Amino acid sequence: MPLASPPPKAGDAWTGYRRRVETLVAQYRAIPPGEPVRLAKRTSNLFRPRSRAAAGLDVSGFDGVLAVDPGARTADVAAMTTYEQLVDATLPHGLMPLVVPELKTITLGGAITGLGIESSSWRNGMPHESVLEIEVLTGDGRVVTARPEGEHRDLYFGFPNSYGTLGYALRARIELESVAPWVRLRHVAFGRVSALAEALVAVCADGAYEGEGVDFVDGVWWGPEECTLTLGSWQADPPPVVHSYGAKAVYYHSVRARSEDAVTVRDYLWRWDADWFWCSRAFGVQRPGVRRLVPARWLRSEVYGRVLGWEQRFGGKAALDRLLGQPEREAVVQDVEVPVAHLEVFLERLRGEVGIAPVWICPLRVRDAGRRWSLYDLDPSTLWVNLGIWSSCPRRPGTDPYHHNRWIEAEVDRLGGRKSLYSTAFYDEERFWALYGGPEYRRLRSAYDPDGRLLDLYQKCVLRR
Ligand SMILES: Cc1cc2nc3c(=O)[nH]c(=O)nc-3n(C[C@H](O)[C@H](O)[C@H](O)COP(=O)(O)OP(=O)(O)OC[C@H]3O[C@@H](n4cnc5c(N)ncnc54)[C@H](O)[C@@H]3O)c2cc1C
The missing domain is CATH 3.30.465.10 (Uridine Diphospho-n-acetylenolpyruvylglucosamine Reductase; domain 3)
Structure with missing residues (x-):
């Protein structure tokens, strides 16, 4: 061998x-x-x-x-x-x-x-x-x-x-x-997302905000009039107060409630996992009374993912909604990248068409402008913003079951963005290969899987074979 x-x-x-x-x-x-x-x-x-x-x-x-x-x-x-x-x-x-x-x-x-x-x-x-x-x-x-x-x-x-x-x-x-052992956090509140976008561009260009160095940047869009940018900085000296999230408290609540904070490096890295960002809401575990009773080892994205998998297979919640006369819902789980210049217009339109909030905001830049990744080629001169859209919305009667997911895909494409393929995708084949490096992919397939033992990318990600 x-x-x-x-x-x-x-x-x-x-x-x-x-x-x-x-x-x-x-x-x-x-x-x-x-x-x-x-x-x-x-x-x-x-x-x-x-x-x-x-x-x-x-x-x-x-x-x-x-x-x-x-x-x-x-x-x-x-x-x-x-x-x-x-x-x-x-x-x-x-x-x-x-x-x-x-x-x-x-x-x-x-x-x-x-x-x-x-x-x-x-x-x-x-x-x-x-x-x-x-x-x-x-x-x-x-x-x-x-x-x-x-x-x-x-x-x-x-x-x-x-x-x-x-x-x-x-x-x-x-x-x-x-x-460093700790991460100091500054949660900076903004009204309109255009102000956040402006700050994002400056922070990512300078690596600093108000004179203090920044190592980590993400944010949350709560709705049209409120968004938060969270700036993390390594801290070597013990902070006066260190908070811990997960078993005890819900991290995303703190983003709105505090303007400054400090956490250990480990807590920082896993700050989103215990509540799957905010998606654990659906399981009731953010209510203090319930949270106290839930073993800490269950507060993990992995556990919620499993429960959701059962729901997808057996549809218990959907059946209950039908029984209670609630409208059917469409799961909307998409991660997309748009150029920072289009952040505001995308979120405005998302609000009108899909109505999901909060949305996670995470800036992204190609690390080495001299390298091009053939199947996910992002313009290195652009500051991209990843938007995490993870929730559900009522289905529109008479529309197809993926109406809102399709809308997001089309809108991102219209704005010159890209979309991750871990969730549902609907592109026609021609557009898909134009976006995801078709000619080079075909060459790679003939070099590394000439007999087609593995599914191809379109079959796997769009046709869901
Ligand atoms: C709700 C949700 C939220 C997400 N949020 C984030 C986020 O905030 N940040 C983030 O970074 N990512 C996020 N992701 C995306 C995630 O990083 C990707 O889906 C990643 O591929 C998952 O890795 P996994 O190890 O769980 O792989 P799996 O889910 O097991 O597999 C994903 C795909 O990768 C293939 N694969 C897995 N392992 C290998 C391997 N060793 N070699 C070749 N192919 C392999 C599988 O065949 C499959 O097609 C999110 C995904 C979901 C569903």
Whole structure:
């Protein structure tokens, strides 16, 4: 079997890893041609339903950090490692990945192939932009190491946004950055979002706000007359008061209630997970009386995701709504990027057409303007704003069940934006390939999966096969 470079290293973790790679390759090759394949992962943050069963590739051994090199500030990580595991392994070294997605069970491989974003993305881009090399089990059953240069550089630049349709990431070497023990937060309130957008542009250009350095930036649009920008700064000295969110309190309530705050680095990284941003509202756990009774281990995005999965399968809540004469609802779960210049117009129109709030705001800039990511090519000269729209709205009688999701997709396209593909997508094929690097993708497929063992990106993300 052609083992990928670098050659196996000494140490139990690496030896065990190499053995698991060999077993996985054998497992993959044993699946009969023509039979669909999927990753049998313990967790998932995928929102679009799949329509067919497929042979599950057992990747249970591929979670764990193989090595952290504090001198080089890098980590070698098995790709099914969740960010929760990854952060637990790096924080003791005073280090963290350059971008840590908000949900604890997102895996490194999932974030590289399916994109991710967080409040450090205005300076560090997306998770794939701090990957130094990635080891991939390709669709044609090889294991190759893709780097920014060399034989598989095409795969390195084409893997992000490929959603496991070119191959599966098994390990990645990623960059890390230093942390301080605390993060000081400033929640700056604005009226209209145009004022927030102006501040966003200035903060991301200067790396400072009112003379103080800024390391993290995100925000919330609460509605047409209110929005908040949260600016985080590393703090080495113990702050006078440190708050903790999750079991005890709901982070997003604090964004409106406090203008200043301080949290530990770990609490900062997971500030959104315990309430799935604000989506835990639907489960009643934000009511103090209920929250006191719920075990802290249940306050996790993973738990809400599972409950939602059951609802999608069995429709209990929908049946109850029907019984109570409530209108049917359309789940609207979309992450989109728009240029900052269009932030206000998009949110205005979203309010009129869809009526969902709050919306999460997170600035994003391409980290290295000299690099172009073939399947998710963002203009490096633009400051992008990711908008997280996660809720539901009443269905309009007589319209199709995805009316509002379709509207968001079309509007984002009209404004020159991009949309993540983890949720429902509706593009016609021509538009889809124009947006997501069609010609290069076709070339990559013929190089790494010539027999089409894996679904292609359109089949997977739009046709939901
Ligand atoms: C409600 C919701 C909110 C979200 N919010 C955020 C957010 O705030 N910030 C953020 O960064 N992201 C967010 N995401 C997106 C998330 O980062 C991506 O969906 C990511 O791909 C999920 O990673 P996962 O490990 O859970 O992968 P999964 O959900 O298990 O899989 C996602 C896709 O990636 C493929 N895949 C998974 N692992 C690998 C691998 N090792 N190699 C190749 N392909 C693989 C799978 O086949 C699948 O097609 C959100 C998603 C949802 C549903």
